[in-house]
Amino acid sequence: MTSFPAPRRLVIATRESALALWQAEHVRARLAGLYPHTHVDLLGMTTQGDRVQDRPLATIGGKGLFIKELEVAMAEGRADLAVHSLKDLPMEMPDGFVLAAVTAREDPRDAFVSNRHATLAGLPPGAVVGTSSLRREAQLRERHPSLVVQPLRGNVITRLRKLDEGRYDAIILAAAGLKRLGLGDRIADLIDPEDSLPAVGQGALAIECRADRPDLVDVLSALGDRATTLASTAERAFSRMLSGNCHTPIAAHGDWMGDRLWLRGLVAAPDGSEVLRGEVAEPVDDTDAAEALGRALADDFLARGAARLTAG
16 A cells, blocks of 8 residues: 555656557556556657667767656656666666666566577677677677677667668577567577676666655555565666776676575676676665675675776
8 A cells, every 4th residue: 555645647758669668558557557546648758869879879878868858857747757677777866866666577688689590609700799788798709709799779679670681690689678579589599697697677667756756656666576676776786886887898687596685796898808707695685685785796896806897
């Protein structure tokens, strides 16, 4: 039960890509189930990250470019909440905004997508692999130095079209996005986190709203999933402590083993020439413990010289 009554109307700010609209519709359906007397509308928007498609994200400001316009809409009162892929949300929430809920995680793994090859390991030397992620690129270059890694921008549908046009031998995408769009049959293979550690928060949705709306935070908190919230809290604390920027390949993923959270982390040089890995597992029963676990793993990385990789 919430402490505040559900509002009569809510507006969700969302990007207009197919995946973003699926995510917003999913949250709208969840809200309708929880609060049947609340009318929920969508406010579709095009962000700077959507408009600039000819340059890698890292060179134009990182994934935060996908959320700024949505936050302006909330600040101006045109929208009440925004739905994001959690992996796109900056590690530090901007002043005036709060992460109200983190939903249950979809498959967090990276997906290998190819029309001619069954597995990443089966690609021949010189094969061209497309990815928009420095994290994926660094791990690809470390594990598969004979492959040619090239930038790949655009929404999921655009990236698949570029693969189908023959511009790439394979591309790497988040499995969660493909499955949510009903495109799971395009996945040739799922890449084990041991070979491609996922992005912080990968597979989960973030519900953001204004910090001065405790009534709305209370209502939206019902959408949260405890296990995913705690795991992603640890992942985000790890990344935040390392002060990584959009030019730093950082990965972290938490898996549950009973009441123990097994947190794995990675920091790399962009070209994969140096990769630091580490892990820790401890009982976690609240967000404070999750934060502490993420910070402990980050402290271990810093003690091993991670700062030289995150300073770029």
